Amino acid sequence: MKLVIFGPPSAGKGTQAQKLSQKYGIPQVSTGDLLRKAVAEKTPLGLKVKSYLDQGRLGPDDLIVKLIQERVSKPDCKKGYLLDGFPRTIGQAKELDKMTEVDVVLNIVVDFDVLVERAVGRRSCPKCGAVYHIKFNPPANKDTCEKCGSRLVQRDDDKEETVRNRLKVYREQTAPLVEHYRKKGKIADIDGSKGIDAVFEQMVKVVDGLSRSP
Template sequence: MRIILLGPPGAGKGTQAVRLVERLGIPQLSTGDMLRSAVSAGTPIGLQAKALMDRGDLVPDEVVVGIIADRIREPDAVGGFILDGFPRTVAQAEAFDAMLAKNGSKLDAVVELKVDQEALVDRIVKRAKEAEARGEPVRKDDNPEVFKTRLDAYRTQTAPLSEYYVAHGMLRPVDGMRSVDEVTEAIRNVLGR
């Protein structure tokens, strides 16, 4: 299966992606990891990305899509993949869909974790306190002010993807405010697996 997980930061995409990897036996693909890997491997597109990053420029959509295109051709991703954190914009979604179509492929589903965005701030504060209590480092993005900035960016840039994927008949909404196990079961139901 070729799956995209959508939802605001803190919605539980990472947790659910791990569970999908275990159940479906397909890799979770992180655009950040793919960029770093392509740069360190010295692939042509990785060298292009490195030059941009070294200048402090953002990596443009076509380069990110090119890196994903290279990654999904690798043997472990031929049977499917889970994308979490990509696409971030409608332009990226359109470029990704075009790349898949060019390769004779398409997405199977886009699962969106629907959450109360105001409750997410409380969830993040709780997660930070729990990490502190366990003596673990607190994630930099678990600071409430940093998180609110990330949430605002999500609302303006990424939230429009919902409508894009509804229009393409791909969106499968899931209540992300339920327990982790209930969300896992709901995802299983919407995927039919």
């Protein structure tokens, strides 16, 4: 079972990936985690990666692909794996095609306005880290943290312009990938506007459907 998950920032992709990994007993292989681990372990590949990260770059496709290749050849990936944050470019997708045939790409689709509303309404406590939402989870006292009484702030990351920009980058980056996999008949669109459980249910339906087909 080889799964790929796509989803825009703040669409709950990380949570869904964790749930899938648990349910199906397959490791979640995340490019971000692999990069951090390689750097921390100072492997030859890790040191190379570090030199790119230090320049604020992710590193060339062949390096990333090598990291992924190393990871999925480990014994715990025998039953399959879930790729998260990979492939990120068409180059990487083509390398992955050479390596293996993925079963399905779970593509979380959410209207960007919904994601903007979720992010822009978020208020965080600078002191204790508690997170609220002015509409979905408002604090009892406006602008004040219920846990420690500090004044809540909107993080820069949650400002509308930043959020929209992040989403735009995601769309530009992912559109060609979605098209690549759609042509191969591998895309399963998942309605990400629902709650965590409803989104997960859709994914399970897709994945369970895979094992039933010959």
